Amino acid sequence: MHPGIIVLWHESSGPTFWPMNKTVLITGCSTGFGLASAKHFAARGWNVIATMRTPSPIPELAALPGVLVTRLDVQDRASIDSALRAGVERFGGLDVVVNNAGFGLHGLFETTPREKILEQFEVNVFGVMDVIRAALPCFVQRGGGTIVNVSSGAGVFTLPMISLYCASKFALEGFSEALSYELTSQNVRVKLVEPGGVVDTRFVARSAEESSQSAVPPRYEAFVRATNEVFARMREDRSGATSEGVAEVIYEAATDPSDRLRYVATDGIKPLVKMRRETSEEAYLAFMRERFLVKPPPVR
Numbered sequence: 001m002h003p004g005i006i007v008l009w010h011e012s013s014g015p016t017f018w019p020m021n022k023t024v025l026i027t028g029c030s031t032g033f034g035l036a037s038a039k040h041f042a043a044r045g046w047n048v049i050a051t052m053r054t055p056s057p058i059p060e061l062a063a064l065p066g067v068l069v070t071r072l073d074v075q076d077r078a079s080i081d082s083a084l085r086a087g088v089e090r091f092g093g094l095d096v097v098v099n100n101a102g103f104g105l106h107g108l109f110e111t112t113p114r115e116k117i118l119e120q121f122e123v124n125v126f127g128v129m130d131v132i133r134a135a136l137p138c139f140v141q142r143g144g145g146t147i148v149n150v151s152s153g154a155g156v157f158t159l160p161m162i163s164l165y166c167a168s169k170f171a172l173e174g175f176s177e178a179l180s181y182e183l184t185s186q187n188v189r190v191k192l193v194e195p196g197g198v199v200d201t202r203f204v205a206r207s208a209e210e211s212s213q214s215a216v217p218p219r220y221e222a223f224v225r226a227t228n229e230v231f232a233r234m235r236e237d238r239s240g241a242t243s244e245g246v247a248e249v250i251y252e253a254a255t256d257p258s259d260r261l262r263y264v265a266t267d268g269i270k271p272l273v274k275m276r277r278e279t280s281e282e283a284y285l286a287f288m289r290e291r292f293l294v295k296p297p298p299v300r
Contacts, residue, residue, distance in 0.1 A: 074127025
C-alpha cells in the first residue's frame with residue numbers, strides 16, 4: 001500500500017485509491033527557491049517530490065515526512081519520466097508542478113559562446129516544456145492540476161549583461177501565458193511567479209562562474225564597469241528578499257484557485273515592474289537608459 005493513501009473497497013469494482021494529501025513535484029531543490037519551497041509545502045502537509053540534477057543527502061529534507069528526493073535533470077527527458085513515475089508510485093498521483101530549475105548567463109552577448117546560449121534555453125525554456133508535457137497525463141488522470149513556472153523580474157523588464165537570461169525568461173512568460181488559455185479547458189491552471197534580487201541562492205554564484213569564462217573586450221570596459229556599479233547598488237537595496245519569502249509566494253500561487261496568472265514575489269523589483277507595465281514605452285526606456293547607457297566615445 002502507498003503511504004498517505006486511503007483504500008476504499010467496492011465489491012463491484014475492487015479497490016479505489018484516494019490520496020490523503022496533495023502532491024507537488026518541484027525541480028531544482030538542492031538550494032534556493034526549490035529547497036525553500038520543498039520545506040514550505042512539506043510543513044503544510046503536502047507530499048513533496050523534491051527533484052534535483054544530482055541528488056545528495058540534505059538533512060533539511062531528510063527529516064521531513066512525505067518527502068521523496070529523486071533525480072530530475074531538465075535536460076534529460078528520461079530522468080523527467082523516471083522522477084514522475086517514482087513520485088506517482090510513492091504518493092498515488094500529482095496535483096502541482098513547480099518548475100523552478102534554472103540558471104542565468106551573465107555577460108556580454110558578443111562574447112557568449114553559442115553552446116552556452118543553447119544551454120540557457122534548454123534549461124530555462126525547453127526543460128520547463130518537457131516537464132509540463134510529461135506531467136499533463138498525471139493531471140488528466142487527476143481531473144486537473146496546477147503548474148507554477150518560476151520566472152523572474154528579468155522576464156518583465158530587461159537589464160544589460162543578462163540579455164540571454166532575459167530572453168529565456170521572456171520566452172517562458174509568453175509560453176506560460178499562451179499555455180494558460182489552452183490548459184484552462186483541461187482544468188489545469190498555469191501560474192507565473194516573478195522574483196528578483198534574492199542573493200541567498202546558488203543562482204548568483206553560478207552566474208558569476210559563467211561570467212568569468214569570457215573576457216571583456218577593451219571597447220566594452222567603460223560600459224561594463226558602469227553597469228556593474230549599478231548592479232552593486234541594486235544588490236545593496238534588495239528589500240529583504242529571501243528564498244523563504246519567494247517560497248511563500250510559490251505556495252500562494254499553487255493554492256490559489258483563481259485565474260490570476262502573475263505573482264510578483266519580491267518588493268525590490270516592484271518599481272521596475274510598475275515602470276514597465278504601467279507607464280509609456282518612452283518613459284520606461286528613458287528611465288532605463290538613464291541608468292545603464294554609457295555614452296560612446298566621440299568620433300575622431
